[in-house]
Amino acid sequence: MEEIWGQACIKLEQSVGPNNFNHWIKPLRLTALDEGVARFASPTRFISDWVSRHFADDIMGELSRHGQQVERLRFEVIPQEAVQPGASGGKNASRPAAVARELNSTGKAELGAPLDPRFTFGNFVVGKPNELAHAAARRVSEGGPVGFNPLFLYGGVGLGKTHLMHAIAHDYQQRDPSARVLYLSAEQFMYRFVQALRESTIMDFKGMFRNVNMLMVDDVQFIAGKDSTQEEFFHTFNALVDQGKQIVISADRTPAEIKGLEERIKSRLSCGLIVDLHPTTYELRLGILQSKTEAFRQQQPDLQIGNGVLEFLANRITTNVRVLEGALQRLFAHASLLRREITLEVAQECLTDILRTNDRKISIDDIQRKVAEHYNIRLADMMGPKRARNVARPRQIAMYLSKQLTNRSLPEIGRRFGGRDHTTIMHGVRKIEELAGEDLGLAEDIALLRRQLEA
Ligand code: ADP
Ligand code: MG
Numbered sequence: 001m002e003e004i005w006g007q008a009c010i011k012l013e014q015s016v017g018p019n020n021f022n023h024w025i026k027p028l029r030l031t032a033l034d035e036g037v038a039r040f041a042s043p044t045r046f047i048s049d050w051v052s053r054h055f056a057d058d059i060m061g062e063l064s065r066h067g068q069q070v071e072r073l074r075f076e077v078i079p080q081e082a083v084q085p086g087a088s089g090g091k092n093a094s095r096p097a098a099v100a101r102e103l104n105s106t107g108k109a110e111l112g113a114p115l116d117p118r119f120t121f122g123n124f125v126v127g128k129p130n131e132l133a134h135a136a137a138r139r140v141s142e143g144g145p146v147g148f149n150p151l152f153l154y155g156g157v158g159l160g161k162t163h164l165m166h167a168i169a170h171d172y173q174q175r176d177p178s179a180r181v182l183y184l185s186a187e188q189f190m191y192r193f194v195q196a197l198r199e200s201t202i203m204d205f206k207g208m209f210r211n212v213n214m215l216m217v218d219d220v221q222f223i224a225g226k227d228s229t230q231e232e233f234f235h236t237f238n239a240l241v242d243q244g245k246q247i248v249i250s251a252d253r254t255p256a257e258i259k260g261l262e263e264r265i266k267s268r269l270s271c272g273l274i275v276d277l278h279p280t281t282y283e284l285r286l287g288i289l290q291s292k293t294e295a296f297r298q299q300q301p302d303l304q305i306g307n308g309v310l311e312f313l314a315n316r317i318t319t320n321v322r323v324l325e326g327a328l329q330r331l332f333a334h335a336s337l338l339r340r341e342i343t344l345e346v347a348q349e350c351l352t353d354i355l356r357t358n359d360r361k362i363s364i365d366d367i368q369r370k371v372a373e374h375y376n377i378r379l380a381d382m383m384g385p386k387r388a389r390n391v392a393r394p395r396q397i398a399m400y401l402s403k404q405l406t407n408r409s410l411p412e413i414g415r416r417f418g419g420r421d422h423t424t425i426m427h428g429v430r431k432i433e434e435l436a437g438e439d440l441g442l443a444e445d446i447a448l449l450r451r452q453l454e455a
Pocket of ligand 1: 119123124125126130155156157158159160161162163164288321322325
């Protein structure tokens with residue numbers, strides 16, 4: 001088994017590049033191979049998550065090439081000491097070696113997460129939906145007098161928030177190699193904070209955070225409702241802003257929409273620039289597919305993609321870029337394993353499962369449930385006769401979303417709302433259109449619900 005893995009590693013190093021290989025794949029140890037499942041020991045959850053998201057197809061492809069039919073990867077987190085007995089002790093003993101190595105080699109981000117070398121501005125395709133976010137990110141990465149602090153990026157899953165943040169960090173660091181840039185997810189922030197509390201190293205923790213030139217916290221919605229983490233985040237945030245240090249934050253919604261986030265944090269977050277990444281358009285998706293195909297072709301010049309395949313994918317996979325990329329990766333793996341042109345038929349066959357989930361239609365049920373939950377009313381009130389405004393308004397919003405997001409006719413929608421007449425539905429839809437034009441809060445509510453339903 002060791003031999004198989006050793007050989008696969010040689011190939012993997014070539015296919016993913018030495019940086020990626022050393023960083024992500026080398027720390028893994030193959031522990032078992034049976035019934036189509038390859039099991040690995042990984043020093044951290046972070047590494048295994050990353051590998052399964054980015055390199056699973058490469059690894060399965062390589063193992064399969066060595067005669068092992070592998071259909072799934074499984075990871076077990078075993079801290080490095082356990083993987084390599086006799087690792088050095090000391091203060092950082094509990095920190096997994098792979099992460100420690102990353103941190104020491106830069107000598108900086110003692111608390112941060114590693115940056116993905118592929119998430120650069122050069123690899124980011126700009127289109128209408130993301131041009132504002134991209135421009136803001138560019139500006140921040142140039143450093144200098146800070147125009148907007150914090151920069152708050154928000155948008156649905158897989159639209160490029162993390163990519164842009166890493167790109168800012170790369171760029172900023174390149175311009176000023178001595179700058180201390182700290183990137184981490186809000187979840188990691190909390191984890192480190194709790195760890196510092198437990199180990200009574202809170203002063204070190206504070207010191208390290210207060211000492212950076214740029215702090216980037218990804219997916220900040222995670223700390224909503226986690227009071228003491230928020231408190232600490234708020235102090236860190238204030239200290240840095242007061243020193244004129246740049247902060248970049250991302251979330252899946254606007255500060256105002258994050259429930260359970262303290263008001264003072266919301267207002268502080270709103271002081272900077274808030275920009276959103278809109279859902280992708282067909283043109284952007286096609287642009288991304290073309291650019292990734294070009295990049296792949298650099299490594300594998302004989303890659304053949306048939307006419308209309310990229311257009312087909314851009315048309316059919318509309319949820320998010322991550323899924324789009326996954327589909328493309330799979331096609332590439334297929335092409336290089338079989339050494340065959342990827343025609344439209346091959347693509348359809350190879351991606352049946354992805355295409356199927358992307359066909360998943362939003363149902364009126366989903367909409368009613370989501371809206372009821374959002375406004376804290378009972379689902380039964382969606383169908384029921386109550387006319388009180390606090391019930392009638394959400395019901396109309398659900399009618400409106402049903403009209404917008406499904407192909408159902410007005411009479412059909414009427415039936416699903418307790419047998420109402422189609423004119424009632426039409427009235428509800430118009431009412432919401434009208435109100436959303438005047439009431440910004442309502443318009444934002446609807447946008448949020450829409451994003452959540454489409455995610
Ligand atoms: P988010 O953090 O918003 O959930 P990510 O930044 O992780 O999304 O993006 C998901 C994947 O899609 C990443 O692999 C990223 O490189 C890719 N991606 C997203 N937007 C673009 C874009 N405009 N150009 C190129 N790749 C993109
Ligand atoms: Mg992200």
